Amino acid sequence: MTEDTLAEPAAAGPVETVVETVTTARGPTMIFEKDVPVPVGDGLVLRANVFRPDREGRFPVVMAHGLYGKDVHFADGFAPQWERLNTLHPDLFTTGTSGRFLRWETVDPEVWVPDGFVVIQVDSRGSGKSPGYLDPRSPREIQDYHDAIEWAGTQPWSNGKVGLIGISYYAFTQWAVAALQPRHLAAIVPWEGFLDYYRDAYRHGGIFSNGFTTAWWPRQVLVNQHGNGETRYRDRDTGRPNTGPALPAAMLEGNRTDYVGEFLRHPLRDAWYRERAPDPARITVPLLSAGNWGGPGLHLRGNIDGFLGAASAQKWLSVHDGTHFESFYLPDYVALQKRFFDRFLKGERNGFDDEPRVRLSIRSPHGAVRRDEHEFPLARTRWTRMHLDAASRALTPEPPSVESAVSYDAQGDGVDFSTAPFETETEITGFVSARLWVASSTTDMDMFAVLRAFAPDGSEVVFDGAHEKTPPSRGWLRASHRRLDPARSRPWRPVHAHEAIEPLTPGEPVAVDVEIWPTSLVLPKGYRLVLTLMGRDFEYPGVPGRMRHDHPQDRGGPEFAGTCTILTGGARDSALLLPVIPPR
The missing domain is CATH 3.40.50.1820 (Alpha/Beta hydrolase fold, catalytic domain)
Structure with a gap:
């Protein structure tokens, strides 16, 4: 026709x-x-x-x-x-x-x-x-x-x-x-x-x-x-x-x-x-x-x-x-x-x-295998904190003793925090969350948290997603929506109430909990995990994102175009909580 x-x-x-x-x-x-x-x-x-x-x-x-x-x-x-x-x-x-x-x-x-x-x-x-x-x-x-x-x-x-x-x-x-x-x-x-x-x-x-x-x-x-x-x-x-x-x-x-x-x-x-x-x-x-x-x-x-x-x-x-x-x-x-x-x-x-009540595809840079489980999240999960260090841009098992901060343009490329290369093969399967201390030069701050992985040669691990190429996982939070629903939230799974808008005071640090969506990823020895924090959607070059968040009536105000700051160490310990799965 x-x-x-x-x-x-x-x-x-x-x-x-x-x-x-x-x-x-x-x-x-x-x-x-x-x-x-x-x-x-x-x-x-x-x-x-x-x-x-x-x-x-x-x-x-x-x-x-x-x-x-x-x-x-x-x-x-x-x-x-x-x-x-x-x-x-x-x-x-x-x-x-x-x-x-x-x-x-x-x-x-x-x-x-x-x-x-x-x-x-x-x-x-x-x-x-x-x-x-x-x-x-x-x-x-x-x-x-x-x-x-x-x-x-x-x-x-x-x-x-x-x-x-x-x-x-x-x-x-x-x-x-x-x-x-x-x-x-x-x-x-x-x-x-x-x-x-x-x-x-x-x-x-x-x-x-x-x-x-x-x-x-x-x-x-x-x-x-x-x-x-x-x-x-x-x-x-x-x-x-x-x-x-x-x-x-x-x-x-x-x-x-x-x-x-x-x-x-x-x-x-x-x-x-x-x-x-x-x-x-x-x-x-x-x-x-x-x-x-x-x-x-x-x-x-x-x-x-x-x-x-x-x-x-x-x-x-x-x-x-x-x-x-x-x-x-x-x-x-x-x-x-x-x-x-x-x-x-x-x-x-x-x-x-x-x-089996739960069956999961366990992903790795080399493909995926199906595995039977009995529950979700997995009972044998070792909840593991990786602490952000703004001075070194690192994710470390121990919290940094010295307070530091890193700032980025809300509409720019953000900032990366990386683990050291893993010494042994490591599986991460389940819920992921981040507790962050943040500040903004304006009265609000949109956080786009991206969980990424890199091979020893620096190439990025990219998966075939539901609709487009995708990193291991993503999460989002508007800082003025930071209040949690205490009845539903867990340390590994913050659930926000979204019942009130609570503006930030410019320059004043606050703690926020970011839900990063569940994932499954096996990182071979020598691979690194990276947390990218941005003030806009993460997109691969030449691959426009499908699930974008850029409507001018929602994000067109000056409060989303300022300078964002991540604070780490000491009393302002920012950390990523990972579901590490030990070998059976």
Whole structure:
């Protein structure tokens, strides 16, 4: 289809359900019901695609509910990711599937239905073929998800058990709807998706994370808004827009929230954020939570917190490496997902209960290996302090006896603190934090803490992250948000309250605790660990960061353009706390 063709909105008639029998690449046929009506509690009707086995019986349901378009092919909506994934794994979508029904961040029906699952993909309110007010991840959208689960659990082809699975958006909404405890919800698989709306995704350490947000809203959401007749997306089955009948521009604008504006209007973790943050203690169904070490800023913290906080008696944590869109589709991980659902949706006694509760990819400069564990953080962790010395720019096992300070331009390259070369191979896996004494020439100070590693020849250890090249880990804190939540904080895991803004007095030192996101890294003998402290986003040359924090309304004031100072030694002992793991 040419660009000229895409520029002309195609006509779209009333939405009607279409039924087709499809022969899958594996041989068995499946029933494909397109645009099935799904009623929700306030009378609105959402639209879903339903894929089910072409045989008699009642089957468990595997569901995703979101706004990326149930009729938008992966390759059409996310072409760069599609090309990268096919480059990394050229046989991934040519074995056992025709690829016709592949959608971004959701399961492939052709891979799942032959194994006795019903796959349902729902356009959330205000997106795709589903009318209504577009307000991503809002309480109303999550209630719709609840209602869709209950609908699916009572259909004649359903065994009454619904499982949820999907990446990112489709993961956060799982956490949220599971906390509502729908009666027919039986298990969830949130894959690389945040939990805490404020801390995990949009206000890292109190700093607005706009780089992803401001691009995501028009590029991935508005393009798929229900009634958008100018969408570039076309349903490959019909050639029509995937967004239903076109609506006037003024109506489209009135049918959606001011997404970016809402974040700017809510700098603190107020009621608006709290009603969008699920309480994991209300989650009781079996869960398999999968995070990505290379996902600081969106796709790691929530998976760990969800696992730790859920009240589920049967819960597992898997943390992998690689790209954001890679692991979910790899055969070994798909087999894991199916075994989990076979156990908790079909009731098969397949030994999944005996699976290790924690499975981690242990990264090194030379690759990663999978390792089974029993808990997180690891019980055998040796919490190890490395003290900052401003005079020598070193990280040392013993605190410096002499007080010193180092200053840097808030908009400059910051300052590095380095360990000596490690004398033996050293593993660091788990939570990381830094207790720092800081001062600013202004009334505030944004801290960007970057955990880095270097080989003996000076080359830097860089990992393939969820979306881009990435260092071992990162952390963020706005100094005026330094007050902790004492009930949730631990020495290795500071949790900030974000309930008040407490300006700094220029030139006056204060102690702050910086949360650096969990990591896993094996440093060979001779390698060094470096803590880089900056007043702006860390980026590799030629690799613009995706999770940026540079919105002018949030960081454009003079308070973020002054001189920052790190104080060390004596009564102002600044230190990095590391989770060192001894060999078994």
